[in-house]
Amino acid sequence: MVKKGMLIVLSGPSGVGKGTVRKEIFSQEGNNFDYSISMTTRKMREGEVNGRDYHFVSKEEFEEEIATGGMLEYAKYVDNYYGTPLKYVNEMLENGKDVFLEIEVSGAMQVREKCPDGLFIFLTPPDLMELRQRIINRGTDDLETIDKRMKKAVDEIEMMQNYDYAVVNDQVVNAAEKIKTIIRAERWRVKRFLPDYKKQLGDVLK
């Protein structure tokens, strides 16, 4: 039976722990889905590998991809572009493989428009004080920027209503486990099977 793969989108406010939880999920064996490596114009950090963590490209290269329709979605985030190359995602889905994206909220909303059948999971903080504390702990922002990020985070949390599931990131391992449980259950969505049976019916009745 040939089923198209499922597109899985993990998103949520900045600083909630998307990257941390995603890395936990992919550090474990036995996932039946593949990670779509994003493209970005931000500088490579120490310890990162081009083609593993991101496809690192110049601003010109990124803009060329946008212009030629090569991106499924993209966003400008802290003066850099981040986006999902369309080709890999399409190839995987056509081959019946499930694909996992970890992207910020505005990109996720673009994907929702284009792929309404995807699985949209919103990672949310236990509460806003904890979110603030995590952004402070990360140590990358001054207090003024942190307050700006918090205002943006509140707007982003409002977008939760456009998602299928909310997962609270209390403990990284718990959140990763919950996400994997959701993905396992969603594999058996009726609408993934129906088109194939309809096609078979056409063949049988020929």
Ligand SMILES: Nc1nc2c(ncn2[C@@H]2O[C@H](COP(=O)(O)OP(=O)(O)O)[C@@H](O)[C@H]2O)c(=O)[nH]1
């Ligand atoms: N829209 C979109 N957002 C992405 C993509 N890849 C990563 N992001 C988001 O971009 C933000 C910044 O990522 P990054 O610079 O790696 O790191 P962080 O600041 O250490 O989390 C995070 O919220 C990611 O979820 C992508 O392909 N598309």
Ligand SMILES: Nc1ncnc2c1ncn2[C@@H]1O[C@H](COP(=O)(O)OP(=O)(O)O)[C@@H](O)[C@H]1O
């Ligand atoms: N469950 C958690 N409990 C405590 N701290 C966390 C948890 N998940 C992530 N963090 C920390 O919160 C900060 C933001 O996480 P990060 O993965 O960079 O977020 P995002 O990708 O959503 O911007 C990091 O310092 C990370 O170590």
